Amino acid sequence: MTRVLFVCLGNICRSPTAEGVMRRLVREAGFEDEIEIDSAGTGGWHVGAPPDARATEAARRRGTELAGAARRFDPRRDFDRFDLILAMDAENRRDLLALAPDEEARAKVRMFRSGDRDVPDPYYGGPDGFEDVLDRVEEAARELLAELRSR
Numbered sequence: 001m002t003r004v005l006f007v008c009l010g011n012i013c014r015s016p017t018a019e020g021v022m023r024r025l026v027r028e029a030g031f032e033d034e035i036e037i038d039s040a041g042t043g044g045w046h047v048g049a050p051p052d053a054r055a056t057e058a059a060r061r062r063g064t065e066l067a068g069a070a071r072r073f074d075p076r077r078d079f080d081r082f083d084l085i086l087a088m089d090a091e092n093r094r095d096l097l098a099l100a101p102d103e104e105a106r107a108k109v110r111m112f113r114s115g116d117r118d119v120p121d122p123y124y125g126g127p128d129g130f131e132d133v134l135d136r137v138e139e140a141a142r143e144l145l146a147e148l149r150s151r
Helices: 014-029 053-061 075-081 090-099 127-149
Strands: 002-008 035-041 084-087 109-111
Touching (some): 002 075, 014 035, 014 053, 014 127, 084 090, 090 109
Parallel strands (some): 084 109
């Protein structure tokens, strides 16, 4: 079992989108018993909230369900539990690395998108921002699934 955690700032837009897209791709590929997926935020102000309605609607139109409730990244629990901790942007990665208790934990943290590219935060923008996030997440999730399948 490979355990993957997607992390953004508030855990209501980007990381639940990545979680939902990855869940769909894993299910379609028949790897539900091999890959565990979750998401979290580095900030705690949305804890318990559902994914952003705009993100949920954009994902639904593409056949992806966003579910669950926002939670804050828990360094003690999450560094132990997850094999890959994927940051949505460079700030999230810096925050995660600062929380890492040791080099083993630090080695689990990387950017979600290849080339250390950010997934832009759509929260304060219009609906096109959520579509852009979905495009970028879909591409990165397909690359991630291919990487995990080759392990």
